[in-house]
């Protein structure tokens with residue numbers, strides 16, 4: 267259980283990407299290293315949210331999921347952002363080989379399927395869980411031990427519900 271938790275809802279792909287942009291923009295302004303761990307079943311919206319986060323952080327190209335490459339790196343004026351997808355990773359020892367610990371602890375990173383290796387993520391990780399409500403809507407929870415409640419509400423903007 268994380269110390270701080272806020273729930274959001276999005277009702278379209280565009281909403282999910284817009285929320286991602288708000289988060290990416292906040293991360294850029296904040297300037298500190300952060301690992302954003304995305305959790306959700308197949309096809310819930312992790313990659314669409316990643317696209318929004320990258321855009322808000324300043325990535326100008328459209329990002330795709332690094333399912334086969336395991337990690338993609340994007341350069342921006344605000345520094346690099348590292349995008350992981352652990353779906354096809356089976357062995358924890360592979361994480362060391364791709365520099366996972368270095369990047370998630372000291373840089374800005376997004377990790378899809380982070381729950382596969384949740385013990386390997388930094389304690390300060392921002393956990394983002396996506397659960398389908400219906401075909402177009404998603405419940406999204408933000409959980410952190412470091413980013414406090416008020417800040418999570420600020421990041422969530424108009425997508426925050428019932429807190």
Ligand SMILES: Nc1ncnc2c1ncn2[C@@H]1O[C@H](COP(=O)(O)OP(=O)(O)OP(=O)(O)O)[C@@H](O)[C@H]1O
Nearest residue numbers: 277278279282308309310311312313314401402404
């Ligand atoms: N509110 C929503 N937010 C995000 N995606 C949505 C939403 N409503 C519907 N969708 C649909 O859900 C799918 C999400 O696909 P996406 O590739 O982002 O999922 P994913 O979680 O990365 O899946 P995978 O684990 O297979 O990589 C898309 O087909 C998208 O159109």
Ligand SMILES: [Mg+2]
Nearest residue numbers: 312313331378
């Ligand atoms: Mg994906």
